[in-house]
Amino acid sequence: MKLMLVFLCSVLVFLLVRNDPLNIEEETDDHITVTVEGAVQEEKTLQLDRYSILQEALDEISISDTADLSGLNPRTVLKDNDCIVIPEKTEQKKVSINTGTKEELMTLPGIGPATAEKIIQYREENGLFRETDELMQVRGIGDKKLAKIRELISL
Numbered sequence: 001m002k003l004m005l006v007f008l009c010s011v012l013v014f015l016l017v018r019n020d021p022l023n024i025e026e027e028t029d030d031h032i033t034v035t036v037e038g039a040v041q042e043e044k045t046l047q048l049d050r051y052s053i054l055q056e057a058l059d060e061i062s063i064s065d066t067a068d069l070s071g072l073n074p075r076t077v078l079k080d081n082d083c084i085v086i087p088e089k090t091e092q093k094k095v096s097i098n099t100g101t102k103e104e105l106m107t108l109p110g111i112g113p114a115t116a117e118k119i120i121q122y123r124e125e126n127g128l129f130r131e132t133d134e135l136m137q138v139r140g141i142g143d144k145k146l147a148k149i150r151e152l153i154s155l
Helices: 002-016 054-059 113-126 132-137 143-152
Strands: 031-038 044-049 083-086
Touching (some): 031 054
Antiparallel strands (some): 031 044
């Protein structure tokens, strides 16, 4: 009796299971779908070839004037259902080397607590900075460091 039941279940399973071979070519799609949003003229969903790169998606859309592409790698390979968010440019408030607090000065790249203290000490001893190049008179600030922060500072 048990043998008969096992046989009938086996036949039933065999009939219910798909017995035609799986054709991989039919199952694979040569295209991917990606969505581009953020700092663009119009958010879009794009159909691209499989293994497309970000630059190909960027070529298909109208980018806003306020877009900041500096953080994106145009050679990034995209996958199906990726969502690409184009960031907006953010205008960073300049730090005054004449009135900036220690904390404000420390927001500048390469300026830690010790260098911020030296900047404050320099302006207390010598008066306000008359030009940004005068910042190189502060110990620990040279050409390279000044070049990194020049666009981020004001008098």
